Amino acid sequence: MIPYSRQVIEEDDIAAVEAVLRSDWITQGPAIARFEAAVTEYCGAQYGCAVNSATAGLHLACLAMGLQRGMRLWTSPITFVASANCARYCGASVDFVDIDPRTYCMSIESLTEKLADAEARGRLPDIIVAVDFAGQPCRWDRLAQLKARYGFGLIHDAAHSFGAEYHGKRVGSLGVADCTVFSFHPVKILTTGEGGMVVTDDPSLHEAVSMLRSHGITREPAAMERQDEGAWYYEQQALGYNYRMTDFSAALGASQLAKVDRFIAHRRKMAARYDVLLDGMEVERPWQSPDGVSSFHLYPILLKDSETRHHVFDHLRSVGIHVQVHYIPVHLQPDFMRSGFKRGDFPLAEAYYERTLSIPLHAALTDAEQDQVVEELKRALDEAG
Incomplete structure (x- = not known):
């Protein structure tokens, strides 16, 4: 069979995973931090938070940006359902913007018209999820202009476009979206098995995503709301999720990233x-x-x-x-x-x-x-x- 896409797993990938499986850490260990650092260096972002899927990353990005019931998210209709479902997980409503017939990404012309109409009706979107389709980036220069004009939050769904470039900059460092979400599913550019990452230049957004991926729990003494009771102490400060990546997945991702x-x-x-x-x-x-x-x-x-x-x-x-x-x-x-x-x-x-x-x-x-x-x-x- 010739598949439409598939992972490429080589001996060094197997060795990297085996090394973690033989170590003391297989869930939340040092391989995750190394993988996050390697991805952010590669794409030019300041911060990265590894998660167990791009779907989780989109959900966490929406939560960290304050999306909630009564608010609105727009995205493209030509995408995987996760690009829209992330809003519904937060209780927000979803609408769509038609596509550009050449790139199959969100049409800037349709978006411009729809934003003007929404402004007149007092129904502007709170967040737009712009999807790079098939590896080709959206028109990010025009999205930057519209974001400045209307003030919506912007999530870059880069599940298809790891390693792509726009105006000479690598996806993840375009400086337009509030955050970028990558997918490391086996059919994507590189794989961790299942997995994804949220990268951003916003430290507060990174902090929120990082906490929410792990039950809303913090172990950082400086972030505690009550007095630290000892080395065992932690606080759940928000309703979070178990969206964490494993150490052996991160090891696979780091090995893949090198290639x-x-x-x-x-x-x-x-x-x-x-x-x-x-x-x-x-x-x-x-x-x-x-x-x-x-x-x-x-x-x-x-x-x-x-x-x-x-x-x-x-x-x-x-x-x-x-x-x-x-x-x-x-x-x-x-x-x-x-x-x-x-x-x-x-x-x-x-x-x-x-x-x-x-x-x-x-x-x-x-x-x-x-x-x-x-x-x-x-x-x-x-x-x-």
């Missing part, structure tokens, strides 16, 4: 090779903005119509090529439609969904496998007419 530039370079090489191999075929290749450099988490193509997509999907799966669709628009999920969203609310996102197909792209994909993908894709398109 991440190689992983990304290979993804970019294979994406460029797809661009050549697919030239002249009846598919729309992913457009890349000159403002940024993608880390190519995905290589999504657009086919002629939904019927063609269905045929191509079935054919490729039948010959062992595990293509995927990213994503079903979040507002069309039954759980969201029950709250009032309906088909037609975000037409560009819906039109994209009808035609999109993610073909295999990962750091271990070979030329021969890629040639097979393209050959079978061509065969499926010919059959579909």
Whole structure:
């Protein structure tokens, strides 16, 4: 089988995890702090807080930024459901902004129009979660302008874009969002198994995320509300969660991080090779903005119509090529439609969904496998007419 994406685990990764498993610490030990420091150095942020998933990171970011019942969060409908669910975990409401038909990220034009309308109605969002899609960054210069104009909190959902760049700066150090959330799921750029990280330049935000990831508990004497009673003493100062990363996951992440530039370079090489191999075929290749450099988490193509997509999907799966669709628009999920969203609310996102197909792209994909993908894709398109 050729998967659409997969982890690359090498002997040094196994050795790093084994070393932790043979040590005195396997849960909350020194490997976590080392991994946090390595990630923040790599992406250029001041602080990093490792968590057990990007979903946890998004939830904690919302909590740390004060999101609560009666408040509003906006995000893109073309994303994984976690980008919206993080608001609902806090009791806040969710709305969406349609996508840019070229980048598939949130449309700045649609966002600008929607913000102006919301201001007139007194219903501005409290937080916007801007999602870098498939590894390609959003238009962060324009988001900075809108944030300054309207004053909303801004979370950078960089689950797809670790190692990507925008205007020459690496994601995590763009200086626009209040915080950036990475994913280290096995299909992402690097992996810790399950895992994620919240990076920020705001010390108070980092402190809040760090405490909330561990039950809202602090052991820091300077932060105690009552007199320290001894070395055993701790205080729960807020309702937090067990969102902690393990030490062996962090060890795997640190080992992966040492190779991440190689992983990304290979993804970019294979994406460029797809661009050549697919030239002249009846598919729309992913457009890349000159403002940024993608880390190519995905290589999504657009086919002629939904019927063609269905045929191509079935054919490729039948010959062992595990293509995927990213994503079903979040507002069309039954759980969201029950709250009032309906088909037609975000037409560009819906039109994209009808035609999109993610073909295999990962750091271990070979030329021969890629040639097979393209050959079978061509065969499926010919059959579909």
